[in-house]
Amino acid sequence: MTARTIHFTLNGAPVTADIKPHHNLVELLQTHFGLTGARESCGQGLCGCCTVLVDGRAVSGCLFLAVRIDGTEVVTIEGLDAGGKLNPMQEAFVETGAFQCGYCTPGFILMANQLLDAHPDPDDDQIRHYLSGNLCRCAAYPQIIDAVKLAAKKRKTIAA
Amino acid sequence: MATITDQGTAKVGAQVGRSVPRLEGRDKVTGRAEYTHTMRLSGMLHVKLFRSTVAHGRIKSVDTSAAKKLPGVAHVVTIEDVRKVIPDPYYGPAFHDQPILADGKVRFVGEPVAAVLAADPHVAEQAAQLIVAEYEELPAVYDEVEALTSKVHVHDVLKPAGTFADLKHLKDAKGTNLALDYRLRRGDVDKAFASAAHVFEHEFRTQKVLHLSFEPHATIADYKDSGVTLHTASQGPSFVRTEIARLLGWPENKVRIKVPYLGSGYGSKLYIKLEALALALSMIARLPVKVALTMEEMFYQITKHPSTFRIKSGVDKDGKIIARKCEVYWNGGAYADIGPRVTQKSGLTASGPYDIDNVWIDSYALYTNMTPAGALRGFGVPQLVWAYESHTDMIARALKIDAVEFRRKNLLREGRPHPTGTVLKDAAIEKVLDRLVERINWKQPMDRGTGVVRRGRGLGIAIKAVISPTTSVAIVNVSADGSVALYCGTIDMGQGSDTAMAQMVGEVLNMPAESVRVVQRDTDVTPYDMGTLGSRSLFHMGHAVRRAAEDAQEKLKALACEVGEPEGSNIPIPALFVKKYGMQAGNVIGTGIYKPDYVPPAPGTGLSSNVTPFWMISGAGAEVEVDTETGHIKIAKLISVLDIGKSINPKIVETQISGAALMQLGFTMFEKMHLDGGQVTNASLADYKIPGFHDVPTAMENLTVDVTQSNGPFGAKGVGEVSTFCVSPAIANAIDDAVGVRLMELPLNPESVLRALRVKAGKPLGDE
Ligand code: FES
Ligand code: FES
Numbered sequence: 048m049t050a051r052t053i054h055f056t057l058n059g060a061p062v063t064a065d066i067k068p069h070h071n072l073v074e075l076l077q078t079h080f081g082l083t084g085a086r087e088s089c090g091q092g093l094c095g096c097c098t099v100l101v102d103g104r105a106v107s108g109c110l111f112l113a114v115r116i117d118g119t120e121v122v123t124i125e126g127l128d129a130g131g132k133l134n135p136m137q138e139a140f141v142e143t144g145a146f147q148c149g150y151c152t153p154g155f156i157l158m159a160n161q162l163l164d165a166h167p168d169p170d171d172d173q174i175r176h177y178l179s180g181n182l183c184r185c186a187a188y189p190q191i192i193d194a195v196k197l198a199a200k201k202r203k204t205i206a207a
Numbered sequence: 208m209a210t211i212t213d214q215g216t217a218k219v220g221a222q223v224g225r226s227v228p229r230l231e232g233r234d235k236v237t238g239r240a241e242y243t244h245t246m247r248l249s250g251m252l253h254v255k256l257f258r259s260t261v262a263h264g265r266i267k268s269v270d271t272s273a274a275k276k277l278p279g280v281a282h283v284v285t286i287e288d289v290r291k292v293i294p295d296p297y298y299g300p301a302f303h304d305q306p307i308l309a310d311g312k313v314r315f316v317g318e319p320v321a322a323v324l325a326a327d328p329h330v331a332e333q334a335a336q337l338i339v340a341e342y343e344e345l346p347a348v349y350d351e352v353e354a355l356t357s358k359v360h361v362h363d364v365l366k367p368a369g370t371f372a373d374l375k376h377l378k379d380a381k382g383t384n385l386a387l388d389y390r391l392r393r394g395d396v397d398k399a400f401a402s403a404a405h406v407f408e409h410e411f412r413t414q415k416v417l418h419l420s421f422e423p424h425a426t427i428a429d430y431k432d433s434g435v436t437l438h439t440a441s442q443g444p445s446f447v448r449t450e451i452a453r454l455l456g457w458p459e460n461k462v463r464i465k466v467p468y469l470g471s472g473y474g475s476k477l478y479i480k481l482e483a484l485a486l487a488l489s490m491i492a493r494l495p496v497k498v499a500l501t502m503e504e505m506f507y508q509i510t511k512h513p514s515t516f517r518i519k520s521g522v523d524k525d526g527k528i529i530a531r532k533c534e535v536y537w538n539g540g541a542y543a544d545i546g547p548r549v550t551q552k553s554g555l556t557a558s559g560p561y562d563i564d565n566v567w568i569d570s571y572a573l574y575t576n577m578t579p580a581g582a583l584r585g586f587g588v589p590q591l592v593w594a595y596e597s598h599t600d601m602i603a604r605a606l607k608i609d610a611v612e613f614r615r616k617n618l619l620r621e622g623r624p625h626p627t628g629t630v631l632k633d634a635a636i637e638k639v640l641d642r643l644v645e646r647i648n649w650k651q652p653m654d655r656g657t658g659v660v661r662r663g664r665g666l667g668i669a670i671k672a673v674i675s676p677t678t679s680v681a682i683v684n685v686s687a688d689g690s691v692a693l694y695c696g697t698i699d700m701g702q703g704s705d706t707a708m709a710q711m712v713g714e715v716l717n718m719p720a721e722s723v724r725v726v727q728r729d730t731d732v733t734p735y736d737m738g739t740l741g742s743r744s745l746f747h748m749g750h751a752v753r754r755a756a757e758d759a760q761e762k763l764k765a766l767a768c769e770v771g772e773p774e775g776s777n778i779p780i781p782a783l784f785v786k787k788y789g790m791q792a793g794n795v796i797g798t799g800i801y802k803p804d805y806v807p808p809a810p811g812t813g814l815s816s817n818v819t820p821f822w823m824i825s826g827a828g829a830e831v832e833v834d835t836e837t838g839h840i841k842i843a844k845l846i847s848v849l850d851i852g853k854s855i856n857p858k859i860v861e862t863q864i865s866g867a868a869l870m871q872l873g874f875t876m877f878e879k880m881h882l883d884g885g886q887v888t889n890a891s892l893a894d895y896k897i898p899g900f901h902d903v904p905t906a907m908e909n910l911t912v913d914v915t916q917s918n919g920p921f922g923a924k925g926v927g928e929v930s931t932f933c934v935s936p937a938i939a940n941a942i943d944d945a946v947g948v949r950l951m952e953l954p955l956n957p958e959s960v961l962r963a964l965r966v967k968a969g970k971p972l973g974d975e
């Protein structure tokens with residue numbers, strides 16, 4: 048299978064990579080850029096461990112072919128703490144203890160940020176509904192709800 | 208006394224009991240925490256396994272020629288190749304029964320038969336599909352009860368590992384599937400049954416479920432003739448080292464096991480899993496080799512034990528249980544893994560948290576032709592509690608005694624002997640029950656509803672003995688600048704052990720837990736630990752860590768004395784080192800070892816005067832709403848109450864309680880591996896449902912009772928699995944309370960409820 052070169056923006060920096068047509072986005076990030084925050088678990092688009100933002104939209108990296116990344120803007124969990132400062136959602140996850148093993152955490156944080164972009168002040172049901180495509184085998188769900196609410200408050204304080 | 212004054216303003220007594228955010232939190236929320244499954248070494252080869260499609264068969268041939276020819280394939284390996292590098296390629300913790308690759312026979316669908324190695328994992332995968340095997344199919348046995356008497360034998364000869372005294376008598380046993388028979392005999396059950404006013408006998412079953420940790424199993428082996436390094440997602444690096452050294456015939460100091468964070472384990476990554484295979488493949492390739500499973504492949508690695516529990520109780524006219532007979536069959540699958548330990552260690556508490564004079568327990572570990580079974584968050588205890596707490600409710604109901612009242616009449620109380628003979632100490636069974644009764648408003652009448660939706664509530668209580676006797680060793684290293692590192696082998700797989708251990712060090716050395724560095728697990732530097740399992744670490748490793756910190760403290764004191772500081776001096780640690788060495792140099796090393804006292808159960812009777820250093824006690828209460836037209840069950844409230852001694856970190860304790868309870872909720876309500884002729888038909892997250900956001904009960908309470916474990920480190924004991932124990936019977940009891948049907952088998956899904964309701968109404972449903 049022939050390799051091809053793609054160009055895209057990764058966490059704000061322009062990059063290129065030589066990929067094979069069957070490679071997915073998780074492989075691309077892990078093998079070419081050493082970024083392991085998006086990680087494969089179910090491999091079927093069902094758990095959210097591999098979540099990546101492509102042109103501002105959350106996608107399952109395990110199902111997203113790397114060739115489609117050409118020309119896009121990609122943001123991964125590693126892009127959230129620019130300059131060593133945690134994003135409010137990351138802070139909130141730490142403060143509320145919203146994870147155990149942490150394998151699912153990057154995916155939840157990226158999705159939860161999207162949730163707050165759409166609904167800055169979500170109630171429990173909105174949080175559950177919006178995040179229902181992400182699974183956590185350690186079942187940190189109650190704490191994740193707390194984290195999202197705390198992050199909503201943090202964001203408001205920053206905006207004010 | 209020397210104190211560490213350059214580490215902030217922490218006071219002694221300020222670290223333990225504080226909700227310190229997890230030390231590794233930042234790495235986890237930034238996606239930078241390292242896991243084996245995403246690790247790479249340069250030059251590394253990837254592996255894809257070719258697996259058996261039959262449950263039991265003799266291998267006639269394995270044709271690897273086409274796979275070998277595929278461009279990019281480095282090696283295709285079968286057991287013959289393995290034998291050239293490891294002449295006796297069998298491993299396992301209790302039995303050396305598992306071959307690195309299938310050897311002459313396959314014993315379950317999914318057993319690895321051949322391995323393809325390639326630099327490109329896609330090439331390896333493609334090549335694996337070109338392998339063709341022929342089998343002579345043999346009759347298979349799947350059911351644990353049948354396995355006891357079946358003519359089908361999974362293994363021709365049993366090969367106990369020799370590490371456990373109670374397995375020695377099984378050496379070279381032939382014509383059996385029994386990998387352990389634990390028995391307990393107390394009093395005379397037959398006589399007591401004969402004199403009982405009422406006798407109740409029930410049979411309960413549990414299904415095959417699995418851990419499904421989101422980081423699938425992964426190991427990278429890097430073999431060199433001078434030594435081997437394994438990076439592995441393991442809950443027990445010390446055991447892996449011992450077993451790898453044994454396979455190689457090497458001293459342990461040539462084997463190095465490194466474990467980064469685990470994308471959890473829940474018992475699935477205990478003892479030895481992919482490590483032996485990765486070792487063999489790296490020896491053959493003479494390159495680093497990574498074996499990493501997909502989620503689908505985890506269904507063929509390790510599962511929980513399905514079980515059948517026949518329980519019989521004799522009750523006198525006053526509602527006192529006078530005799531209990533327990534027969535437990537554990538479906539261990541094709542290889543013993545740690546099943547025999549599950550059988551024994553949980554078997555001894557099979558009669559529950561009750562004071563019963565006559566107890567008879569038989570607990571059987573059985574081989575069958577299915578994926579091997581091991582420990583899953585509770586070491587067998589959730590299966591037992593499911594049965595004995597359902598049974599207890601059924602008796603109370605039949606005798607028309609309030610379910611709480613009936614339990615109170617029979618509770619095992621402090622100072623009374625447990626059926627093993629070990630006197631109960633620091634086991635707050637009654638307090639747990641009291642708190643549960645209060646939180647679930649047991650004394651208030653409940654509106655059970657009159658329409659289609661009916662409401663009910665139920666509860667359960669449980670006891671567990673910790674796996675014993677086990678050893679932990681820890682090292683505390685104080686550097687010349689006063690900073691402190693802790694070396695301990697406990698694996699932080701999400702339970703927050705690094706943080707809790709750092710809190711204990713900080714407590715002793717009077718410094719903030721956040722400033723203590725917990726060194727990543729690496730058997731070249733971290734000392735021995737038996738394993739991160741069975742909620743043992745906080746107690747055993749906690750003691751070792753406390754002792755190591757105390758030892759360091761003593762040595763600092765001695766150093767102060769040596770350099771001429773007056774008694775009670777407050778000299779900062781860095782100044783102390785400068786005074787001794789003339790510059791910032793040197794270390795103070797404290798060590799701590801812990802192994803509790805223990806008396807092994809007597810052969811034949813299972814009795815012991817000291818069977819466990821501590822008891823785990825838990826209770827759960829559930830409120831449910833049952834739709835009588837669809838069988839749909841809604842969990843309105845789930846309450847967990849635990850005796851965990853003192854909390855080292857209350858916030859982490861709370862997440863452990865809710866996380867374990869929710870995991871058990873999945874095993875209770877819907878999780879099930881469907882098997883057809885030994886073939887798993889739902890081996891994916893699409894077909895095997897696990898709890899998601901919408902399965903969380905409307906209200907959850909995660910509580911502990913205010914007690915101290917008198918022999919625990921800082922009054923504490925373990926918590927990781929304790930809230931799993933009672934969830935299943937609490938819900939089944941609540942369903943019975945709501946709609947008057949009794950389910951005897953997990954999961955408690957809408958179909959089973961509906962079927963039971965229709966049977967009760969005299970209009971049974973057909974078989975689809
Ligand atoms: S790994 Fe992509 S959604 Fe599960
Ligand atoms: S924290 Fe372990 S899977 Fe979510």
